[in-house]
Amino acid sequence: MSKQPGSSTAAEPDQPEAAPEVSEQPAPVDEATATPGRPAYAPGAMVLALLAIGWLAAMLWSTRAAIDSAAAGVTAISLSAYALPGVITAALIAGAAVALAATNPLRRVTLRFLAAVGTGLLVGIAAAVAINLTYADNATTNTIAGTTAAAAIIGGAMAGARNARVVGALATAALAAQVFVVLFSRARDPLSDLFGAGETQQSILDAAKWVSRTESLLVGLIAGLLAFGYLTWARRRAARRSGSLSQQLRWPAYLVAGAGPGLLLLLTEVIIRIGGRDLLNLAAALSEADQVAQTSLGTSRVDNGIWVLFVGALTALVAFGRTLGPRAVADEPAEDEPAEELAA
Template sequence: MSNQPGSSTAAEPDQPDTDEPAAGTAPGTPAAPLAPLLALLASGWLAAMLWSTREAIQSAAAGVTAVSLSAFALPGVISAALVAGAALALAGAEPLTRRYGDRATLRFVGAIGVGMVVGLVTAIAINLTYADNATTNVIAGTTAAAAVIGGALAGARDGAVVGAVVAAALGALLFVVAFSRARDPLFDLFGGDGGTQEALVGAAKWVSRTESLLAGLVAGLLAFGYLTWASRRAQRRDPAAAAPRWPAYLFAGAGTGLLLLLAEVIIRVGGRSLLDLASALSEADAVAQTSLGTSRVDNGIWVLFVGALTTLVAFGRTLGPAPADDEE
């Protein structure tokens, strides 16, 4: 009989729990859409940076010129490796989350493993294609470390935020390359053709600030768009899923600047020997390395704050007025 004691309780464990998200993630942590595409784009960007650096070094005269060019190219390679490690680790961690559920330890270990593989493959590629010298070993080791650190960052629980940071960072890096065509006209616009040393320094500073401001704006808009799309996609699949709150948007918008500052730390720690060698070439090289390092730090700070402010403003515009309770 259906009314016997225990008959209803025996059937309850077989009933599926429809309140759990279909993707296996915890409520409020939407999955990262297009993670394989982000990994493909980041890998292509890393390969392009490695190839351009190799061509520049091999086309230069042996000795001091190659060392100087290696030091100038190191920041671009490190930032690309950091983003590629995070993107590929994210693409590897998302299937683990969907298959085994929201297990933070498993996700983190898987992301670290992917980052180590990316770093190892990148280091081997550099050692096989670059000239065999101390400079090559520094670039290979520092690039591998950046890829591993990027993989560790992708082990965070909220994959959508990591995906937003990766998408925003790729957009900002591509924007900087496209902005190079506008540097000379802006340099003249800001008074760089005045001929004096003060005018040249002031124009260069304003061009750099304009680039950082626009890059932060691009990063903030891309982070907001990606995170909003991921949230809506998750709510279509599971209407009970909670939308990300403003701290998630804040971190996603600031993520590109944080990656740039983290890349600078990796450069100054792992690439210290190469930077010191380039600075020892001449007094002008020492001044150039110091100026470039300061400029990279300033750029990271500007991108961080502008990106975070952009996402917060965009998120605030999506909020409507709080519903008022009707009094009887």
């Protein structure tokens, strides 16, 4: 029976629907999930942790040797106050490095942070016990042990940050900067003579200021270059493993890593003025000269931290900027395209 136009006797057979077009472009590879069980992590964390622990042990040993060699208790108090900043900075680095090595395989942010704090606590307890067992039993020893433990815990908490590579770069640069400061101490006297230190007190102070500025500048340059070098190495290592550069770090990561050693120095000063306030006050109360010396040392440490922060951050950013190529320029539309669209 033929169908008349307009009739609705039977429906046309269903036609197969066209399959949706599938994009052939591969999805970007996420470095953190490309290989199950191998999240983005900070390379060389175990070696860094061993070096940081060794540096902390060396600082504690040298401080104990200096205190034990003091002929009188007054001298021991002054030496303890003088050596405390180096011990605290070493404890910050050790807590961060050991916690970074312990939490490297962890994915979840909350679990990583809790494990980092716990690891820093263990490092702080171990350092405090070592101090109490090897140092003389007095109030000075308790102050050093307490502030060292607190610094290690704070350093461990820093390692719980989301981006482990920045923490690794920060710890590496800070450790190298502290080693350089110890080595630079042998060049202080020759540099003082070079900068015109004479017999007058004013010339000695002016030369010491220039020596301090030179040290801060060199420490900042070393910190910035090492932070940039570590992040570059970590990026290339990750690219070889995942075959993708989609997770390349941006400039804020280099900025934080380069400024990190200076931030640690300023954080050290905060910890000292809170936890080690009694020791500093005791050392300043010994004499008027000691009071002036403690005030001058505190101001110098703050200035040094600020210089290292800005020089390190600037160095890392400049080094990162030199690796950037020219941006890809988008193709501009031809001049006759609007006319063709209107004609259509």
